[in-house]
Amino acid sequence: MRLRVLFVDDYPDTADLLCENVANCDWIEAESVASAQEALAKAERFLPHVAVIDIGMPCMNGWELGERLKSVVPGIRLIALSGYTQPDHHARSLAYGFIDHLDKPPDLPRLISILKSLCP
Numbered sequence: 001m002r003l004r005v006l007f008v009d010d011y012p013d014t015a016d017l018l019c020e021n022v023a024n025c026d027w028i029e030a031e032s033v034a035s036a037q038e039a040l041a042k043a044e045r046f047l048p049h050v051a052v053i054d055i056g057m058p059c060m061n062g063w064e065l066g067e068r069l070k071s072v073v074p075g076i077r078l079i080a081l082s083g084y085t086q087p088d089h090h091a092r093s094l095a096y097g098f099i100d101h102l103d104k105p106p107d108l109p110r111l112i113s114i115l116k117s118l119c120p
Helices: 012-022 036-046 062-072 087-095 108-117
Strands: 003-008 028-033 050-054 077-082 100-103
Touching: 003 012, 003 036, 012 028, 012 050, 012 108, 028 036, 036 050, 036 062, 050 062, 062 077, 077 087, 087 100, 100 108
Parallel strands: 003 028, 003 050, 050 077, 077 100
Antiparallel strands: none
């Protein structure tokens, strides 16, 4: 079974690039979207195991989106990806139930290692 990963970032190029960077991992099936609303709609169909979410999005921040995704896909694991790099931002992500908070630009080997640890 492949790990289904949803990348969410209001800069579509960022989400697309992350998808491309994990494309060579044959154990990952990845999709990308550019808004919280798209993420909620995609999650209903794609049923991701993991969502990697930009925190600083307009309309609905990543922490709020994470809460909503948990009701759409019970058991989903959340990873924050953000330019918000202060310790209190990391702590807030953990308080919202995210398993990690990665600073932008992400350390790709670290991201892939985290994803590998979440394989079903």
